[in-house]
Amino acid sequence: MEAAAAGRPRSLSRALAGERPAGCGCPPAPSAKAEARVLVINTGGTIGMVQDAKGLAPEANKLVNSLKKMPMLHDKAYTQETKLNNSHEFPENTLVLPVSKQNKRIFYTILELSPLLDSSNMTPEDWAKIAKKLEEHYEKYDGFVILHGTDTMAYTASALSFMCENLGKTVVLTGSQVPIYELQNDGRDNLLGALLMAGQFVIPEVCLYFYNKLYRGNRVTKVDAGSFNAFSSPNLPPLANAEVDITINWETVWRANTKKKFRVHTNMNRNVGLLRIFPGITAAAVKAFLQPPIEGIVLETYGSGNAPNNREDVLEELKKAAERKVVILNCTQCLRGSVKTVYATGQFQMLSENLRGEMTVVPTGAKISLRDSKFIQVIAKSLSISSKEELEAVRDALIPPLACAAAKLGDIDALRAIAEMGGNLSCGDYDGRTPLHIAASEGHLPLVEYLLMSGATVYARDRYGSTPLMNAIKFRHIQVINLLRETGAHLSSQDLENTGTILCSLAATGDVDGLYAWYLAGADLEQTGYDGRNPLQVAEATGQKEVLDFLRQKH
């Protein structure tokens, strides 16, 4: 066994030794240049507060300059020797992290909202303001961090998770308990952790990062006002842990399973409220709460959804409200557990559709786990491994290449079988190539569609920096390009770096199909190449008539 292990490639022997590589082979796939851009939207909160006569309050225009002096949050030497110093490529207030353990350079740009708020002052209008910023900058950045006060951070995270539909990029809220300007604070670690999550992993959810953990935004609650460990997600384990290594729990990550583009909803109904039942609550209080214009309430009941059924007066008020079409949603006061209809005292309306992973849905029918599958067991047996971690490591090492092989063959049934056994179809192989990269390269349209509907991300980059869209362009799969674009795939600044030269060379060789593929993917056909000429000028010079007709028509 030992001799065999010595001969194995390092990563597999690590995997077989039970060590899970960061991200279990899923994105992050370090791109060729291994760069990422993150937008930090600063809304306020303690992280950027200073002491004034009345206590702690946010101070505008202070954070960027302070961060520039913190080596763990800004690599000053790097900026001096590179373009960041005087380039138009990066917007104002762009900083850069030192290279990460995953060998990635994360550039982050800070956008400060005005006024900065203590989060106790936040309203749904502020949520809408944040959501609109996400929408406005969505295509320019790989991921997003939202700096926010801790008091209502969980509310904002939850609201944003519902406001963001078909989200394909990572959005992370964070903040701190102690201002980042103080000697001993949690702001530096929280900001760094949030940036590493948003810049290195495609976790297409609105998340909350605090004290080394990444939580689903609509599952988290503030539980401690005096500890750095301020948040808890009692009904869902964290999406990721940032300890010696960053471990992402990919099985837990929620995916939109869609072919539709990201969009934001800002039309919120404020005629809703929270009503907490307690022994002794009066019918008059319930009646007052339920008066118009109230349109819906979340009723916080006891235990697994029980309210007193010997309180005719209270029940009568709830009944009357329901008759007026007020929606009454039953939710337990307990931090852990959920509403069940097992008690006679617990008969209210419950939600049935899980929109953003806010509900724990118990799968119907026995779910076979890949760990238990015959295939993995046979391999595990032949390698004499048995622990849960080792089995998972074998699964994570084997599934991506298997899924990629199935994608190459266009074998949807095989992929379906892998997914049913708990395999993650968004995982990349040893080169960070996901099944979607392969299907896009091969031009398997139905397979691309199946993968998108199974939550595959269009933003995955392989180790060469390519996205599925870039692969579809290379092999001129027009329908695949259209479908990926429909889903929100786009070219980003790193894809466009040498595009002018590539387009000119396509023009010179008369490759109209190639130019058309770039055009559909959103490239600007008027870009100039290395010698300052654009494709049209090159086509004129080389006498490529078909190219000229095509370009003139598109100009």
Ligand SMILES: NC(=O)C[C@H](N)C(=O)O
């Ligand atoms: N730690 C904090 O950020 C608390 C602050 N009051 C806020 O929520 O803005």
